[in-house]
Amino acid sequence: MVRMALPPVAVLFIALGVFVGRASAQTSSQASPAPAVAAPLLPTQKPPTRADILRGEYGRYRANNDLLFYHLDVRVDPAKKSISGKNTIRFRMLKDDTRIQLDLYANLGVDKILLGQVPLKYEREINTVFVDFPETLRAGREYAIDFYYSGLPKEQGRFGGMAFRKDPSGDDWINTACEGEGAAVWWPNKDQWRDEVERMELSVAIPNDLVDVSNGKFVAKTDLGDGYTRWDWLIQYPINNYDVSLNIGNYAHFADKLGDMPLDFYVTPGNLEGAKRQFAQVKPMLEAYEHYFGEYPFKKDGYKLIEVPYSGMEHQSAVTYGNHFANGYLERDWTGVGTSLKFDFIIIHESGHEWFGNAVSAADVSDMWIHEGWTTYLEGLYVEHLFGHDEALKYLNAYKSKVRNREPIITQRGIHRSPSQDMYFKGALFLNTLRSVVDDDARWWKLLRDLFQHFKYQNIMTEDLVQFVNAQLGQNLTPVFDQYLRRADLPTLELSFDEAEGTLAYRWKADERAFAMPVRIGAPGAWQIIHPTTDWKVMETSLKKSDVEVATDLYYVNVTK
Numbered sequence: 001m002v003r004m005a006l007p008p009v010a011v012l013f014i015a016l017g018v019f020v021g022r023a024s025a026q027t028s029s030q031a032s033p034a035p036a037v038a039a040p041l042l043p044t045q046k047p048p049t050r051a052d053i054l055r056g057e058y059g060r061y062r063a064n065n066d067l068l069f070y071h072l073d074v075r076v077d078p079a080k081k082s083i084s085g086k087n088t089i090r091f092r093m094l095k096d097d098t099r100i101q102l103d104l105y106a107n108l109g110v111d112k113i114l115l116g117q118v119p120l121k122y123e124r125e126i127n128t129v130f131v132d133f134p135e136t137l138r139a140g141r142e143y144a145i146d147f148y149y150s151g152l153p154k155e156q157g158r159f160g161g162m163a164f165r166k167d168p169s170g171d172d173w174i175n176t177a178c179e180g181e182g183a184a185v186w187w188p189n190k191d192q193w194r195d196e197v198e199r200m201e202l203s204v205a206i207p208n209d210l211v212d213v214s215n216g217k218f219v220a221k222t223d224l225g226d227g228y229t230r231w232d233w234l235i236q237y238p239i240n241n242y243d244v245s246l247n248i249g250n251y252a253h254f255a256d257k258l259g260d261m262p263l264d265f266y267v268t269p270g271n272l273e274g275a276k277r278q279f280a281q282v283k284p285m286l287e288a289y290e291h292y293f294g295e296y297p298f299k300k301d302g303y304k305l306i307e308v309p310y311s312g313m314e315h316q317s318a319v320t321y322g323n324h325f326a327n328g329y330l331e332r333d334w335t336g337v338g339t340s341l342k343f344d345f346i347i348i349h350e351s352g353h354e355w356f357g358n359a360v361s362a363a364d365v366s367d368m369w370i371h372e373g374w375t376t377y378l379e380g381l382y383v384e385h386l387f388g389h390d391e392a393l394k395y396l397n398a399y400k401s402k403v404r405n406r407e408p409i410i411t412q413r414g415i416h417r418s419p420s421q422d423m424y425f426k427g428a429l430f431l432n433t434l435r436s437v438v439d440d441d442a443r444w445w446k447l448l449r450d451l452f453q454h455f456k457y458q459n460i461m462t463e464d465l466v467q468f469v470n471a472q473l474g475q476n477l478t479p480v481f482d483q484y485l486r487r488a489d490l491p492t493l494e495l496s497f498d499e500a501e502g503t504l505a506y507r508w509k510a511d512e513r514a515f516a517m518p519v520r521i522g523a524p525g526a527w528q529i530i531h532p533t534t535d536w537k538v539m540e541t542s543l544k545k546s547d548v549e550v551a552t553d554l555y556y557v558n559v560t561k
């Protein structure tokens with residue numbers, strides 16, 4: 001996902017809003033020393049609501065079962081802007097229990113929930129549906145329920161949730177994109193991040209003249225004889241709920257192949273020529289990521305790129321695209337140093353999520369940097385692969401201007417609190433720093449590939465990733481991860497010269513007492529690596545304070561001297 005996907009006017013408006021809010025808070029706290037006026041809470045610091053807990057907590061009625069399979073079978077009526085149908089949910093019980101927790105937004109109706117032919121009782125609370133069983137479900141056994149629902153989904157959130165729109169020719173154009181709001185905005189499911197189905201079927205009935213493009217492999221379309229056609233898709237890998245997507249419209253289609261893997265492209269008819277030109281970037285992009293991490297992770301399902309009215313989203317094997325068929329991001333130089341204009345930001349970013357986000361997934365939104373920090377770093381790898389290391393360093397370091405360092409990247413788990421945007425830019429700059437810590441590219445490339453191969457198709461937390469990196473490198477980098485991800489401030493390298501004595505004292509100023517990280521100082525081309533900790537060390541040096549630089553394009557740190 002890209003959360004900065006606002007049209008320029010909206011960006012300006014929000015930027016001003018933030019600026020005004022912060023400026024006034026500073027003024028008031030300075031003007032009234034006692035009692036201090038509390039600064040407004042950052043979004044990540046607000047106390048959770050009951051809805052946040054229901055959404056984010058992996059509580060008893062979620063943890064007692066393991067998802068296996070969904071068959072979502074729906075009918076979408078563009079005229080009524082309605083959806084109806086059922087989700088067959090198969091799961092294995094992990095503990096004996098009589099209740100499970102599912103989710104469906106309160107504005108959608110539950111028609112009935114069946115276990116076989118037996119209607120089940122349920123209790124709704126905000127956007128949650130607790131389903132009760134007349135007899136105890138037994139640990140180790142598999143069960144399937146049919147959850148029937150219907151209603152009018154509400155358009156909401158950054159990308160619409162489920163939006164009924166028209167394309168430029170006036171034809172129906174209906175899309176779902178719901179990472180922030182949750183998939184329960186348009187279909188009933190176990191709406192959390194930790195547990196995914198192993199596979200999924202998706203059946204979508206729509207008026208005969210429209211096309212549905214969803215995730216997975218196209219199986220068949222069937223004329224239902226009532227003016228509707230059902231499109232069947234098969235997803236042959238684990239999938240995040242929010243990645244499941246409908247894209248219904250008057251799509252034109254063209255195709256290509258990467259080796260033996262199908263590449264399928266769907267755009268509104270007026271954009272066919274522009275798309276054929278712009279989507280030529282797909283093959284080199286996939287080849288770049290395959291070079292670093294290994295084969296495209298959803299090969300049996302293929303790769304699709306589908307035009308939508310919003311900027312774009314990483315829907316698994318069905319990436320959605322709304323970047324105006326132009327390089328940059330919404331026709332802007334996204335990083336401001338020229339590099340962004342060499343490629344189509346949405347194709348490169350959203351497709352990178354197939355590796356980090358979709359194949360390797362975070363188990364809680366608190367650790368979403370595993371999606372966004374890594375994918376932003378993948379942009380840098382794409383740039384390196386196509387345009388060289390210098391260009392990649394220029395590109396990644398340009399992201400410094402977007403980092404705030406006001407709050408930690410990792411948020412509290414269990415309350416579905418999205419991290420700040422630092423998870424993108426600081427996350428990527430941290431990974432670039434880690435490469436310099438490893439200081440051996442052959443080892444770094446192997447680490448990246450092994451890490452991806454080890455965690456693909458899993459839902460993990462940062463601790464899992466750190467443990468893997470520490471084991472692979474045979475070092476304890478936990479304090480380094482913690483400083484960058486669990487603290488707001490960057491580490492500061494303090495250099496203190498005594499030119500009369502010919503000595504340099506140095507240390508890290510960091511919140512993590514055990515923080516220790518090598519860093520290069522001296523001059524470009526003649527760097528020397530020092531190994532500061534949070535305790536002062538003294539070395540003899542002939543270097544003068546005014547001559548000494550720190551390689552801050554390789555290490556994202558502050559420096560004082």
Ligand SMILES: [Zn+2]
Pocket residue numbers: 001002349350353371372375
């Ligand atoms: Zn993203």
